[in-house]
Amino acid sequence: MAKKPEPPSAAGPALALLEIAEVPVGLRALDALVKEAFVEIAARGTVQCGRYLIAFAGQVEPVEMSFGRALEIAGGKLCDSVLLPDAEPRLLPAFRNGVVRWPAPGDTLGVVQSETCPTLLNAIDLALKGAQVDLVELRLADGLGGKALATLWGDVHDVEAAIEIAEAANARQLSFSPGVRDALNTVVIPNADDEVRNAVSGGTRFFTEWRG
Structure with missing residues (x-):
């Protein structure tokens, strides 16, 4: 046959x-x-x-x-x-299957949150291309009230660089798109405590299974 x-x-x-x-x-x-x-x-x-x-x-x-x-x-x-036009290869699998990628080397957590999903995707695309960090989790909208969230992990200087790149990308977007008002909310946590490591490695949802 x-x-x-x-x-x-x-x-x-x-x-x-x-x-x-x-x-x-x-x-x-x-x-x-x-x-x-x-x-x-x-x-x-x-x-x-x-x-x-x-x-x-x-x-x-x-x-x-x-x-x-x-x-x-x-x-x-x-x-x-x-x-x-030339998307970072880790983006699509991350939000398509929702898998948390762990363990990752380093001791520093970077978190990026935005009001809309495309804004986050643009910032994380450039951050991953410009710094040696791992994309642990990428969440779009559901379970976040429509917001978007990414967690990055690595050595402190790399995570700081990634967050700076993400913020710069967002600043450019705001300057070229007057109608857009979606500023990023970011944080870098060096030498993250084991409790934070566990929170990241297990995924950031409060409930293991999303309840709607």
Whole structure:
């Protein structure tokens, strides 16, 4: 019996994330962007607080085309968005499967939180590229009231550098996008106590299983 051919892959370096305020508009944007160009939908669905997230990847040009089309459809219902032409490879697996990556070398914790998911993704992409730190956990919206959170781990100077890069990226975003007011909330904890290590290694949720 002939083996069924594998479906074509849209695998590529580009990654885009859109956060849309209304679910109906989000679904319409999803329909439009997949019809616009050949991209891979990495994740999509409703999140707190009643918003719709769409993450998609692929080669740069198709992702740019689909991204532009989705922005047109979202219009005034767009909360935030980001397009990363050469996304850090650790990002997609981190938010797609929600796995906590531990143990990690070092003794310093870095935490980055934002009001919207695309803002966090942009900052963490640059932080991971610019400093030798581990991405322990990346959480988008659910269980956070719609906010986004990332935990980084490593040696103190590396974590400090990563946080500085993330903050600088956010400052640039604020200066070039006057409508955006999503400043990051960050902290660096050197020589983290064992209780903090345990809190990070087990994931940051209060309940082991999210209760809605």
